[in-house]
Amino acid sequence: MNGVPDCLDMATKTFDKDTILDLTVNMVPLAIILFFVVAFTFVNPFGFESLTSGLQYTLLIAPFVLLAALTYLSGKAIAGSEKEGTVYAPGRATVPGAKPLHEEESEGAAELEESPADDAVEAADETA
Numbered sequence: 001m002n003g004v005p006d007c008l009d010m011a012t013k014t015f016d017k018d019t020i021l022d023l024t025v026n027m028v029p030l031a032i033i034l035f036f037v038v039a040f041t042f043v044n045p046f047g048f049e050s051l052t053s054g055l056q057y058t059l060l061i062a063p064f065v066l067l068a069a070l071t072y073l074s075g076k077a078i079a080g081s082e083k084e085g086t087v088y089a090p091g092r093a094t095v096p097g098a099k100p101l102h103e104e105e106s107e108g109a110a111e112l113e114e115s116p117a118d119d120a121v122e123a124a125d126e127t128a
Contacts, residue, residue: 019079026071033064 015023037060046052092098 015075015079019075022078023071023075026067026074030064030067030071033060033067036060037064 037057040056040060044053046056086100088098088100
């Protein structure tokens, strides 16, 4: 479609680029836990006993599932708060007189909308 793989396209519909960047903090431990699950599945240095192996996999898979759920829910909360709440530039939320980003973006859009009309008026004045 737009150069984004289909598996990531659905994630970008839910989370924008900044939200995914915020969630990478949780994705690193998920990758580490997944590595150890795969490593202990294929290379089992301790042998296989039902009690110890079951406990071992439980201690790896339970935090993986809980961290994955926490990451998804926090991503939804971050994305929802950015859509509903007031968003400031990083480090400017407590600065007196700081304007929210949506106001700055709307002012910038208004300036862009005015500039083609001003250029057309100037061009008409030059030709006349």
